[in-house]
Amino acid sequence: MADTEADTEADTEADTEAATEAATEAATGAATGAATAPAPAPMPAPAAPRAPRPGPRLSAAVRENIAGWLFVAPVVVILGLFLLLPILMAMWVSLTDWNGQGSPFRSGVPFVGTENYTRLFTEDGLARQDFMTSIRNNFYYVAIVVPSQTVLALGLALIVNSRMLKGKTFFRSAFFFPSVTSSVVISVVFLFIFANSGAVTSLLKVFGIDGPQWFSDSRGVLHLLLGGLGLADPDNPPAALTDGGPFGLSWWEWLSGPSVAMCTIIMLVVWTTSGTFMLMFLAALQDIPVTLEEAGMLDGAGRWQRFRHITLPLLKPTLFLVLTLGLIATWQVFDQVYVMSQGNPAKTTLTPAFLSYQTAFRSFEYGSGTAISFVLFAIIVVLALLQRWVMRDRDPARRTRRS
Numbered sequence: 001m002a003d004t005e006a007d008t009e010a011d012t013e014a015d016t017e018a019a020t021e022a023a024t025e026a027a028t029g030a031a032t033g034a035a036t037a038p039a040p041a042p043m044p045a046p047a048a049p050r051a052p053r054p055g056p057r058l059s060a061a062v063r064e065n066i067a068g069w070l071f072v073a074p075v076v077v078i079l080g081l082f083l084l085l086p087i088l089m090a091m092w093v094s095l096t097d098w099n100g101q102g103s104p105f106r107s108g109v110p111f112v113g114t115e116n117y118t119r120l121f122t123e124d125g126l127a128r129q130d131f132m133t134s135i136r137n138n139f140y141y142v143a144i145v146v147p148s149q150t151v152l153a154l155g156l157a158l159i160v161n162s163r164m165l166k167g168k169t170f171f172r173s174a175f176f177f178p179s180v181t182s183s184v185v186i187s188v189v190f191l192f193i194f195a196n197s198g199a200v201t202s203l204l205k206v207f208g209i210d211g212p213q214w215f216s217d218s219r220g221v222l223h224l225l226l227g228g229l230g231l232a233d234p235d236n237p238p239a240a241l242t243d244g245g246p247f248g249l250s251w252w253e254w255l256s257g258p259s260v261a262m263c264t265i266i267m268l269v270v271w272t273t274s275g276t277f278m279l280m281f282l283a284a285l286q287d288i289p290v291t292l293e294e295a296g297m298l299d300g301a302g303r304w305q306r307f308r309h310i311t312l313p314l315l316k317p318t319l320f321l322v323l324t325l326g327l328i329a330t331w332q333v334f335d336q337v338y339v340m341s342q343g344n345p346a347k348t349t350l351t352p353a354f355l356s357y358q359t360a361f362r363s364f365e366y367g368s369g370t371a372i373s374f375v376l377f378a379i380i381v382v383l384a385l386l387q388r389w390v391m392r393d394r395d396p397a398r399r400t401r402r403s
Contacts, residue, residue, distance in 0.1 A: 094370035104366070116371035124248060131372060132247040134350045138331060140258040141266060141351070146326040148270045153277035153322065154315075160278070161285045172282070179275035187339040190268045191215070214264045218346035220256030221263060259348035265336050273329070277322045284318035285311070320391050324384055331380050352376045 058066075089104070094117075097110040120131045156175050160168050178186065193199050194214040204211040219234065226232040241252040258266065288311065296306040312319075334353040337343060343350035343358070352372055360369025 090370050091374065093366055094374055096367050098366045099364050100360075100366050112367065116367045117375065119368070120371065120375060121247065127368060128248045130347065130350065130355060131352070131375075132249050133253075133347050134352045134355045136249065136254055136256075137258070137262060137348060138333070138351045141262060141333065142327065142330040144258065144266050145269050145273075145330045146323060148266075149274050149277060149326055150319070150322055152270060152274040154281050156274060156278040157281035157285055161282055172279075175278055176275035178272045181272070183272065183335050184339055186268060186272055187336050190264065191340055194264050212260050215261050215341055216345050217260035218348045220259055220348070222255055222257030225257075256348075259345070261341055261345055262349050265333075265340060265349060268336060268340075269330070269333070273326070277326070280318055280322055281315065284315050288314050316391070320388070323387060323391075327383055327387060328380055331376065331383070352379075 093104050095111060095113055096104060097112050097116075098104040102108075119125065119127045121128065159165065160172050160175065165171065195201070196213055200214075201211040223232070223234040223237075227234045232238060237252045241255070242250045245251040245254055292310050292314075293306055296310050301309070332353050333351050334357070337349055337351055337354045338357075341349040343354055353376065356369045356372040356376065358369075359372060360366045363369075
């Protein structure tokens with residue numbers, strides 16, 4: 001028994017020593033392998049951030065504005081070259097005494113400053129008298145033509161817009177036809193119609209009326225009216241009206257009214273321009289909802305009440321457009337005067353536009369003629385602004401809603 005126990009203890013100790021030696025060798029081999037193994041590859045360095053582009057980036061709104069200006073640049077260049085530049089050149093000519101020979105920008109052209117303008121208002125002479133006569137004639141022309149063509153155009157639009165009218169297309173074409181016809185052609189036709197042996201004079205003779213010599217009668221219609229009523233004698237006017245007056249004309253001359261010859265031109269212009277404005281009113285009338293008129297009828301409103309309180313207020317923007325276009329066109333009247341009267345008789349059909357042409361291209365006073373045109377431009381701008389102020393919307397609540 002004792003020998004067996006001794007053998008067992010010897011075997012256990014031998015196994016323990018062998019395991020210890022194996023573990024020591026394994027640890028020693030692992031350490032040696034770790035020492036002799038190659039080092040791991042280094043990790044790649046992170047990429048450097050991309051450098052920012054020089055300069056600030058444009059916003060979308062700025063890029064859109066630049067693109068818009070690039071698109072309109074050709075038109076701006078054309079307008080500047082053929083509209084703005086000639087206006088600036090004409091303004092320079094109005095400050096000189098250029099006679100049309102050579103260039104107005106050469107050194108030998110006399111510079112007179114505002115003398116061409118002051119002669120029209122402050123200096124007594126033929127220049128101021130002719131200019132004020134043209135202003136008087138054009139004033140009466142505008143005062144009659146603009147309301148007449150506006151009322152006639154609105155009336156024609158109401159007629160052709162009526163539901164009861166048959167043949168609307170024919171009447172619309174007939175009323176609009178004079179507007180698309182050449183003004184020169186119509187002026188020549190009117191010369192024949194109102195000649196001393198023309199159709200109008202012959203028609204008046206049928207009714208026993210001795211018509212005037214239309215394009216040779218320089219008498220003002222207000223003078224004829226005062227004479228017909230026995231209030232004044234046109235051949236011997238009151239001394240209080242002939243002794244003085246503003247801007248070189250007597251009060252009697254200012255109160256003459258349009259001449260008989262100018263009335264002929266007025267009839268021509270009203271007839272030829274009403275068709276265009278009729279189409280504007282017609283488009284506005286067709287844009288008014290029918291339900292508004294039907295509601296007015298249900299409320300018991302008559303035809304005049306519906307027109308006054310429903311139709312006319314809704315036509316206010318179109319009315320403003322028609323009046324503005326009419327005002328501008330009537331102050332610029334030229335072709336009818338050039339063809340029909342040349343400012344005669346006795347300068348009673350003289351207008352600022354024709355006077356500017358006559359002064360520049362017939363009297364070769366280009367500085368004075370250009371000054372007249374700029375004064376006419378200022379008159380048109382002031383009157384257009386005044387008309388806009390008069391026709392402004394006076395309802396604060398409505399202005400707030402629109403804004």
